[in-house]
Amino acid sequence: MRERGSVHQFLEPFSLDGKSPGTVLAAVRFLHQSSEEVERSLDELEFLCATLGLQVVARVVQRRARPHPRTFLGPGKLREVAELMRRHRAGFLVFDGELTPAQLFHIEKELGGFTVMDRADVILHIFSKHARTAQAKLQVELARLQHLLPRLRGMWTHLERQRGGIGLRAGAGEKELEKDRRIILRRITHLRRKLEEIARQGRVRRARRQEMVRVAMVGYTNVGKTTLMNLLARETLRAENQLFVTLDTTVRRVVLDGIPFLLSDTVGFIRKLPHHLVESFKATLEEAREADILLHVVDVSHPDRKVQVQTVLRVLREIGIQNPVMIYVCNKVDRLIDNPEHIPAICQEVASELSLDGTTPIVCISATRGWNLESFKRILLREVVRIYRERYPHVVPRLPVFRSSRTDQDLRVS
Numbered sequence: 001m002r003e004r005g006s007v008h009q010f011l012e013p014f015s016l017d018g019k020s021p022g023t024v025l026a027a028v029r030f031l032h033q034s035s036e037e038v039e040r041s042l043d044e045l046e047f048l049c050a051t052l053g054l055q056v057v058a059r060v061v062q063r064r065a066r067p068h069p070r071t072f073l074g075p076g077k078l079r080e081v082a083e084l085m086r087r088h089r090a091g092f093l094v095f096d097g098e099l100t101p102a103q104l105f106h107i108e109k110e111l112g113g114f115t116v117m118d119r120a121d122v123i124l125h126i127f128s129k130h131a132r133t134a135q136a137k138l139q140v141e142l143a144r145l146q147h148l149l150p151r152l153r154g155m156w157t158h159l160e161r162q163r164g165g166i167g168l169r170a171g172a173g174e175k176e177l178e179k180d181r182r183i184i185l186r187r188i189t190h191l192r193r194k195l196e197e198i199a200r201q202g203r204v205r206r207a208r209r210q211e212m213v214r215v216a217m218v219g220y221t222n223v224g225k226t227t228l229m230n231l232l233a234r235e236t237l238r239a240e241n242q243l244f245v246t247l248d249t250t251v252r253r254v255v256l257d258g259i260p261f262l263l264s265d266t267v268g269f270i271r272k273l274p275h276h277l278v279e280s281f282k283a284t285l286e287e288a289r290e291a292d293i294l295l296h297v298v299d300v301s302h303p304d305r306k307v308q309v310q311t312v313l314r315v316l317r318e319i320g321i322q323n324p325v326m327i328y329v330c331n332k333v334d335r336l337i338d339n340p341e342h343i344p345a346i347c348q349e350v351a352s353e354l355s356l357d358g359t360t361p362i363v364c365i366s367a368t369r370g371w372n373l374e375s376f377k378r379i380l381l382r383e384v385v386r387i388y389r390e391r392y393p394h395v396v397p398r399l400p401v402f403r404s405s406r407t408d409q410d411l412r413v414s
Helices: 007-011 035-051 075-088 101-111 119-130 134-155 172-208 225-233 275-280 305-318 340-353 373-391 406-411
Strands: 022-029 055-063 092-095 115-118 214-219 250-256 259-265 293-299 326-331 362-364
Touching: 022 035, 022 075, 035 055, 035 092, 035 119, 055 075, 075 101, 092 119, 101 115, 101 134, 115 119, 119 134, 119 275, 134 172, 134 275, 214 225, 214 305, 225 250, 225 259, 225 293, 225 326, 250 373, 259 373, 293 305, 293 373, 305 340, 326 340, 326 373, 340 362, 362 373
Parallel strands: 022 055, 022 092, 092 115, 214 259, 214 293, 293 326, 326 362
Antiparallel strands: 250 259
């Protein structure tokens, strides 16, 4: 009989299954890290857990040079965590890091009865919860299978009790393990073929739109990309204060002052994003790779905004985007200031923090309160017109000529 490690059980949508949603977070603070850095990472992990309906009741942080090779936390600290979970009647233990298959096996063996997850598990469950289209569902399933494959042996917790008979090379458990491995490998191959076919269809669709400027929004998760998309495209796409609400690339035709262009909203990024998840969503991110302009949306009010920007830039490099035409759109400025007249000062501060050169446009806005949106539209439209003139001069022969105003000068920081 299969225990926790059933492949089909792992692929089922996340549910509490009658367990207490109480959750304990565990992290290792490395020697080079500050306590504030670790707490902010745990804050983000708590937000991820809340998206799944988990209620964080306690946090445990251990200072170590490196994770323990068997149990991530030290064995003594892990026993403290077990006692803490029993005291709080918690059902889940979530690690702010990626557990190796061996660590997962030994932790579950030590704890017994509790559900153990790492950050990657939580993100994958959220992606599964929010997947709507066929492409997104295929991408999530591929990522989860790639995450599951090296963990199969640890999931079969009853293998130690299985023994092969005389002359047999493997017991029943080993045979089932290899059977699951073959099933997963075949399914991964099938999913990759289907996603490649979807990617080919996407390339054909984009080829038909060759003579329109393409603008793609990228950014950390929950920075307000979808809200901005709704404003520009006059849409009512789902925008909530949750992580990874948008998984599918949405493309809309936008017209500003009579100039049309295509605007796409892409999946948000996050630190410690599992590599196989990035790989699985490469087809979705094709819109960003082939865009003429990237709108890098930043939550300017977040204390880790610089780290978030660096995370996005790193993922863009991973998918092959090196030196894009980029406009930094610093959203949620209303959380920092009460008067929009102070926006230029915030722009100067962020530009200096990000070490932007004088040619990189940056604009601070509040999408929810409508602050500085007209200035943002002027900056965006000016870049769209410039690309039309350079690449497609025969498409729109007469485009408006933009002259810099004082407001625009404030937005292009020198």
